[in-house]
Amino acid sequence: MKRLRYALYAGCTAKQSTPELWKSTMAVADKLGIELVDLKEATCCGASHLRDFDAFLSMVLNARNICYAEMKNLDMVTICNTCQNNIAFVKAKLDEDAQLRLEVNEHLAEIGLKYRGTSSVRHFMYALIEDYGLDNLAKKVVKPLKNINIAPFYGCHNIRPFHIQSGFNMGENSFHPTGLDNLILALQGKPVEYAYKNRCCGFHVDLQAPKTADKLTGLALADATDNGADMVVTPCPLCQLNMDVKQKSASKAVAREIKLPVLHLTQLIGLAIGINPKDLGLEHNLVQYGLKEIIS
Amino acid sequence: MEKKRITFKVFRFNPAVDDLPHYESYVMEVKKDALVLDILNRIKWEFDGSFTYRRSCRHGICGSCSIRVNGKVVLSCKENVFELTDIFGDLLVLEPQNKQKVIKDMVIDRVDFWNKYTEVKPFLVAKYDEHPEVEARVSPDEASLMLDSDICIQCANCYSVCPSVRVNEKYYGPAAFVKAYRFIVDTRDHNKKERIDIINEPEKGVWDCVKCYKCAEVCPKGVNPIEKITLLHNQVFKEGRAKNNVATRHAIGFKKSIQKNGFLDEGFLVRYSEGIFGTMKHLREAFDMFRRGKIKMPWNMPSKPKKMNEIKQLIKVASKIECRRKW
Known part of the structure; x- marks a missing residue:
């Protein structure tokens, strides 16, 4: 290659x-x-x-x-x-x-x-899928993410607006995106099906409308939890910040107790292809709940 | 013509007899050219006469027949069923546009949508002579400023998928902003400043847009509401109507930071947007991030980009809007 x-x-x-x-x-x-x-x-x-x-x-x-x-x-x-x-x-x-x-x-x-x-x-996610190929990625997996329920959170700006992003993401359907699900499958994880996977975390109004942002993030995390997720994975660092760093206030906004690790896509891939968690900066993630057991 | 057997799982609720909504399934042979509205009609005519939904023109003009199919909001009379099965498979779930506001079956209460729509004054405000010598002329160039904002049919598709509307009942929503934009750029209108002030209100106005682009995806007329929302943000600054608040400083802060560092200094952006007291709200999170080594104190500043002089020069020549007040 x-x-x-x-x-x-x-x-x-x-x-x-x-x-x-x-x-x-x-x-x-x-x-x-x-x-x-x-x-x-x-x-x-x-x-x-x-x-x-x-x-x-x-x-x-x-x-x-x-x-x-x-x-x-x-x-x-x-x-x-x-x-x-x-x-x-x-x-x-x-x-x-x-x-x-x-x-x-x-x-x-x-x-x-x-x-x-x-x-x-x-x-990078779509470059990996398109140029590197999921088959080739699957061959690199040394630590399959078996039995891990992983909720894909796409993040708005990678899939919308369709008339622009479809030219750069292999025509991903924004109402029913599959790229991230397929990536999880290639790593032998179980993608969680839930309604909020292609919705908004509210990051862009974090400062001027924190209630809106907290509630949107909370709803997404709650939906992932209710559908059996052990963790969330996202290609967007802004979604990751809202869901990880602000998980406490987001949980409060929807009156739920949510404890869900939220990984960057590259952290998840790294784990599966056998990179040391330290080199993936996993200790920087705020929500560590159950993470050790999940990846051990 | 090609035919297919499709199962429709349909949201049903009749407050006269049902305590709770439930779903009923209808299996049909569907032809390739069938629209979602044809399915709604067939459910009523072939299965259950009490099934209730809004419909009128069947031409994509009245905006009354919008429902959700597998979560995707569609104008029933424009949406081909086979195109939906291509995405979602042969089980289609039909639901009202907004389940929280259901009156009966597919019919919802749209009073909040219309109230907010009215608040942006969706009509021309002009003090013209009632017996003018010449008509109020609009040149083609002036008319083109409206873009496609006057072809909105008020179907409320954008409104029903807007996350900000979902969690903040004060927020006007995309359709109202499109209409506000349409009159703000109408050269015959005499109410520009007041209109801008209406959409410039915190909580209600454009600053609470979460930038998810969902409105652009669901408009059956291709109006692209978020494009108008961006133009409204621009108008607020261009017309000097920006208030000194978190939202406007958040926007200006990006330019200030790029001008100084090339990149966005995240710590500066929070301090500049929120002010000293506002920044205190973030201390807890900042501490958590510090503890995990995500941020360093005073701040993990990356190095400035190469060719900073180029960036400064470009900002100098390409800036179209200057901040009129010194914040």
Whole structure:
């Protein structure tokens, strides 16, 4: 198999409040023989908030981010759903609208760059599924996740809006997504079927409307619990933060006692392919309830 | 024509006789071109005359026949049954648009939707001469500002899937914002500032949008409500109507942080958005994260991106909106 190489857009969260995402991504890529070239020139994607304040600025900054992947002749992979949403949104807009591309390139010319549209922008999860292949991943499993009920939590921005993300996630149906379920199956875990798996954790209003965010996170965790989950897994560090760090307040918001470990996707893959839990930063996860027994 | 045997598990509730809702199954041979509305009709005509649902135009215009199929909210008269079985298999679960507001079978109470819709003043407010010499002209360019916001049929699909509406009954919801946007950009309207202030209210207004993009997925007319919600956020800043609060500082904080560091300084964003007292609310979580080594004190600042001068230059030339107040 040809060695896979990607430009990694790590985002801000992996380098700050979720160090375990950075560690586990690097460890998994290393073990699978995938080369991730960190985009050291990249800025923050601005999330939806910069777009709310100044949509054009958000577009130009993200076009610049893509430029650096293009200059390395590499496809870009993201490890945060919101980064994925923003950068793929910009790419889709620039690729379909020649007038906008012209205007953005006029601004990029000021710093000697040009958006060409040659690099694709995918979440690492879908790059793994599409390029590495689930069959190949299954062959790497040395510690099958047998008898573990794993609730997949997709996170909004990897699957919606469909008209944009479907171009980067193999046409995942946002009403009935299967990618993460299939990944869990490849690791020989049991995916939990529950209604909240493709719903919202409310992270984007954590600051201005904490009650809304807590309640949404709580409802999702409660639904996963009620359907027999031993743990939750998500490809999005923002969902992970809400479900793990804020699990206490989220439980309170729905008047439930919830104790559910929430793993990053790369942590879960890492466990199955035999990476040491320490190298996956598992000690950073706040909710450790039952985790040791589950993974032993 | 191709036919298929499909089981429909249907939500039934008649308050006159039922204590609780229940499900009944109906098995039918369904033709390839059947719409969900055809199935609703067949249940009533072939199985149970008491089955109740809203329907009227059958042309995707009246917006009354929306229901849920396997959780996906659809306008019955536009949705092909085979396309649904392609996604969900040959057992389809039919439920009302919102089970919490059911009156009978598929019929729900939409009074909250309409009340909020009314609050954004979904009509033109203009003080024109009643006997004008010339008509109030709108150029094609001006009309194009509305995008597709005037083709909403008020089916409430977006409203019924909105997570923010689900947990916060004050929140106006996507359809009302689309209508607000439609009149804010209408050059004949004289009420722009007041309209912006309505959608700018904390708890009720656009700042409580959770950015899940569900509204964009379920609109049978392809209106893309979240696109209008983003444009409304932009209008609030552009027209200088932004209040100094957590939500607006949260948006501005991203620009400030990128300008200074290139990346988002998460610690700064919380302090800047919440203020000193607000930040105290997060101390417990911060302590938990510190204990687990997730964050370091004072803060695990990553190194700034390479070519910081480029980023500063780009922000200088590409900024379209400046914050008018110094916060």
